[in-house]
Amino acid sequence: MIRLALLLAGAMSLAHAATTLTIIVNNGTTFLDGSSLNGGTTYYAAFELTGGDASDSTALVTGIDLGGGSAVALNLSDTFGSFTVGPNGSDPAGAFQNAGTLQLAVTPGNSYSQYAQQFVAGTQFSFTVALDGVYAGGIPDEFSFQMYDSTLSTELYEQDLDILSTSTIPEPGTVVLSLLGFPILIARAVWVRRSASISKFDPQTKAS
Amino acid sequence: MNYFTPGPIIYSGQPTIFFPGYHKDAVSVQLGNSDDLGGSSGITSYFTSQSLSWVLSAGEATTWDTASLPPGPPTGVPTPSALFCPATMVPAIPILSFGGTYPHQLLATLLNPPPAQLPVTLASRYSLTCPATDCAPTDNNGVGLTNLQYQNGNIYADVRLPVGSGTFVDWPELIASVNGTVVAFGHMPILEAMQCSASLQPPSLSGALLGSSYTQSFTATQAGETFTYSTTGALPPGLAFASGTLSGTPTAGGTYPFTVIATPSDSSCAATANYSLTVAGPTCANDVTSQVAVTLSGLKRNLATGQWTETVTLYNPGSATISGPINLVIESLSSNAALVNSQGATNCFAPAGSPYVSAGSSIGAGQTASVTLTFTNSQPVQSITFTPRVAAGGNQI
Numbered sequence: 001m002i003r004l005a006l007l008l009a010g011a012m013s014l015a016h017a018a019t020t021l022t023i024i025v026n027n028g029t030t031f032l033d034g035s036s037l038n039g040g041t042t043y044y045a046a047f048e049l050t051g052g053d054a055s056d057s058t059a060l061v062t063g064i065d066l067g068g069g070s071a072v073a074l075n076l077s078d079t080f081g082s083f084t085v086g087p088n089g090s091d092p093a094g095a096f097q098n099a100g101t102l103q104l105a106v107t108p109g110n111s112y113s114q115y116a117q118q119f120v121a122g123t124q125f126s127f128t129v130a131l132d133g134v135y136a137g138g139i140p141d142e143f144s145f146q147m148y149d150s151t152l153s154t155e156l157y158e159q160d161l162d163i164l165s166t167s168t169i170p171e172p173g174t175v176v177l178s179l180l181g182f183p184i185l186i187a188r189a190v191w192v193r194r195s196a197s198i199s200k201f202d203p204q205t206k207a208s
Numbered sequence: 209m210n211y212f213t214p215g216p217i218i219y220s221g222q223p224t225i226f227f228p229g230y231h232k233d234a235v236s237v238q239l240g241n242s243d244d245l246g247g248s249s250g251i252t253s254y255f256t257s258q259s260l261s262w263v264l265s266a267g268e269a270t271t272w273d274t275a276s277l278p279p280g281p282p283t284g285v286p287t288p289s290a291l292f293c294p295a296t297m298v299p300a301i302p303i304l305s306f307g308g309t310y311p312h313q314l315l316a317t318l319l320n321p322p323p324a325q326l327p328v329t330l331a332s333r334y335s336l337t338c339p340a341t342d343c344a345p346t347d348n349n350g351v352g353l354t355n356l357q358y359q360n361g362n363i364y365a366d367v368r369l370p371v372g373s374g375t376f377v378d379w380p381e382l383i384a385s386v387n388g389t390v391v392a393f394g395h396m397p398i399l400e401a402m403q404c405s406a407s408l409q410p411p412s413l414s415g416a417l418l419g420s421s422y423t424q425s426f427t428a429t430q431a432g433e434t435f436t437y438s439t440t441g442a443l444p445p446g447l448a449f450a451s452g453t454l455s456g457t458p459t460a461g462g463t464y465p466f467t468v469i470a471t472p473s474d475s476s477c478a479a480t481a482n483y484s485l486t487v488a489g490p491t492c493a494n495d496v497t498s499q500v501a502v503t504l505s506g507l508k509r510n511l512a513t514g515q516w517t518e519t520v521t522l523y524n525p526g527s528a529t530i531s532g533p534i535n536l537v538i539e540s541l542s543s544n545a546a547l548v549n550s551q552g553a554t555n556c557f558a559p560a561g562s563p564y565v566s567a568g569s570s571i572g573a574g575q576t577a578s579v580t581l582t583f584t585n586s587q588p589v590q591s592i593t594f595t596p597r598v599a600a601g602g603n604q605i
Contacts, residue, residue, distance in 0.1 A: 050507045050516075051591050080588060111591035116511060139518065139593065142506020155512050162506045 018060075018132040023145055023159055026067070026124035031147070031156040041121050042072065043156070044148040047095075047129075049081075049104035050141065051111030057133025057141035057163050061102040064095060069122030071096030078152075081113030082106070106141060118150060133163040140164050406430040408468055408481035415486045416458050417603060422447060423455040428470035428479045435479075441466030444487050458487040492556035493602035496530055500571070500598045507583075507592055515548060516583040520596055524571040530600050534567040536579045537597040537605070544587035545594075549580075557597075557605045564605055567598070 027037045037043075049059045074085075074094030085094050086101040094117050095102035104113040119125070125147070133141050140162040147157040406428040416422040428435045437452035443466055446459035452470075463486045470479040501523040509516050524530050537554055538547055539562045550563035557564075567577045583592050599605050 044511070046511055048508055050509065052504070052506050052593075108591070110589050112509070112585075112588040114509065114511075139504045139591070140506045142508055144506075144508035146508075146511065148511060152511050155510055158508075160506065160508055 018130045019165070020128055020130040021161070022063070022126060022128045024124060024126040025147065025157060026126075029157065032158075033154060033156060035156070037121050037123075037125065039069070039121050039123060042118055042150040043121055043125075044078075044116050044118055044150065044152055045125060046078075046114065046116035046144075046146040046148065047102060047104060048115075048142075048144040048146070049106050049113045050144065051106035051108060052139030052141055053136040054108050054138070055134045055136040055141070056105070056107045057131065057143075058106075059104045059143045060130040060132070061095065061104075061127050062130070063126070063128040064100055064102075065124065065126045066096060066119055067122035067124035067126070069125070070120045072118035072120065074117050078116035079114060082110055083113050083115045085115075104143075116148075116152070129161075131161060131163050133165065135164045135166055406433065406435070406470060406472070406479040408470055408479050411481075413483050413485050415488050416444065416447075418458050418461050418487050418489045420490075421455075421457050423453065425453045426468050426470070426481075427452060430472065433472040435470040435472050438469045438471070439466050440469065444485055447485075454485075461487045461489055463487075488603070490556070490604045491602040493533075493535065493599035493605045495557070495597060496600040497596070497598045499524065499526055499530060501525055502596050502598065504596065509585075509588070514584070516545075516585050516592060518581050518583075518592075520579045520581060522567055522571060522577045522579070522598060524573055524575055527573050529573055530571045532568060532570040532600055534569070534571055534577060535564040535599045535605055536567045536581075537562050537564045537599050538581070539595040539597050541594040542590065542592055544590045545583045545585050545592040548582040548584060552605065554599075554605050556602075557599050562597075564599065 025037055027039070030036055047059070047061055049057060051057065071093040073092040082105045084101075084103040084105075085091070085097075086103075087099060088097060091097040091100075094100065095115065096117060096119055102115055104115060106113055127145075129143060129145070131143055135141075142163065143161045145157075145159045146155055148155055409427050409429075410424070413424060426437060428437075435452075437449070439449045439454075442464055443449060443454065444458045444460065444462070444464045447454055447456040449468075463484055465482065465484045467480055467482050472478065503521040503523070505519040505521075507516050507518045520536055522534070522536065535551075537557060538550075539559065541547060541563065547563040547565070549565060551565055552563070554560050554562045554564060565579050565581065567579045571577050585592055
């Protein structure tokens with residue numbers, strides 16, 4: 001059983017050094033408190049993008065799949081900074097609307113974006129995130145996905161991804177080489193049973 | 209044949225001194241005119257004009273042959289044979305000769321069985337009022353016993369042995385007398401054989417730092433005892449010893465040997481230990497940042513705690529261990545942030561006042577050390593920034 005899959009698709013556009021990966025949390029994922037995803041239970045899903053260096057970064061979350069679960073209406077007090085929900089920005093279901101998307105952005109002057117929303121769990125929670133940015137040295141920008149209980153009092157799951165790309169525009173036709181040669185990002189997962197399987201992943205990218 | 213009848217020493221016509229109990233079996237025998245106490249090599253007697261009593265040493269009882277005792281009590285004044293030497297109390301194999309009629313019973317007290325082996329279970333203590341006007345307890349080495357105990361009608365000795373191990377050989381005795389006349393002599397059982405096991409803690413001292421507060425407590429423990437503490441020797445200037453604690457602020461460097469003495473309430477089993485305290489001047493940690501590859505992770509906020517964390521990894525690419533203590537100094541931390549898990553602020557490591565976090569005792573060659581930093585951020589739109597520096601060694605940062 002796949003408890004967690006990080007699927008780096010390497011879907012780099014030719015204009016940006018974006019790296020995509022898919023995070024899947026299902027009932028085989030052991031949470032920090034020893035529990036696992038329980039269908040029908042309300043959780044918080046939190047997406048964060050934190051700036052650290054002197055560059056801009058974005059994180060585009062797509063393909064959100066609640067596994068048969070349902071969204072709980074977004075509470076804007078659970079958000080912070082710069083984010084964009086689509087395709088319907090006024091849909092109460094927020095990023096968990098049908099075919100919903102979420103984009104977080106940070107700049108040196110606005111270094112933290114947070115989007116947290118409750119949902120009622122189905123059989124899984126999964127999404128794909130595309131990270132776009134350049135590492136300018138010092139503390140890297142970081143995307144973090146976290147799950148909490150319904151009261152935001154207990155952290156259950158965490159997956160952190162540092163943006164360490166050093167190139168913005170790979171040569172056309174060298175996408176595969178770029179995937180193998182560039183230190184795109186470092187992924188750090190925090191869960192009890194570290195059974196991540198990583199495919200199509202930059203060999204310099206690591207799960208720790 | 210059972211030669212011995214447990215019971216009290218009976219001294220007819222005189223105050224009776226009781227030595228009941230397992231170890232104080234009294235044997236009342238009636239001796240004939242010439243009874244052989246053969247095998248008795250350590251008979252000690254106390255002889256008066258009107259009485260005679262004697263005591264057998266341990267192990268002699270089994271050789272006491274009373275088979276030839278005549279019926280009926282002897283009468284008259286007993287007369288020791290030439291071999292019986294009350295003056296020296298070190299007789300050879302005695303043969304007692306009696307003549308005439310003996311008005312008194314002749315009594316012998318069976319001495320203690322072979323001495324007990326340690327450990328002996330501690331028992332509750334009782335005070336004793338000596339049944340005679342002047343009883344003088346000693347042990348087999350002639351050392352006075354001060355811990356007589358009385359329990360369930362029996363008199364016991366409470367002996368203390370020096371620290372160490374081996375066979376317990378103490379042998380308490382009690383000589384009872386009335387108006388200076390010995391009327392009974394016996395060996396007491398041992399109620400409590402306590403081996404002096406108290407030792408002082410700690411076994412040694414870590415160094416003190418000149419100008420820095422220093423406190424060290426000394427303790428000695430032994431069941432049933434409370435200790436008072438004292439010292440001999442010169443203590444480091446600025447430090448004072450009181451109630452088992454050495455404390456103060458050293459004002460002069462150097463090495464100072466001294467002894468701590470722990471004395472129990474009954475003055476026995478004192479424990480002593482020699483110490484040496486070195487007062488060293490402050491030495492500042494070295495900046496080894498250039499010798500270490502520092503990798504910073506990104507920051508993230510925990511929505512449950514509201515705090516921000518990141519991990520800093522220190523890698524030693526060199527071929528030699530970097531000796532510690534290793535501390536990560538957070539220099540130039542942005543004003544919007546505060547380090548929650550700070551373990552102090554730099555004092556001598558420039559610039560002063562920077563928070564730092566321990567990163568272990570050392571970093572081996574090719575090894576890494578990781579430190580998790582936890583911050584608060586009063587302005588989340590502003591990034592948390594700082595310059596990491598690595599401090600190693602010294603006793604101050």
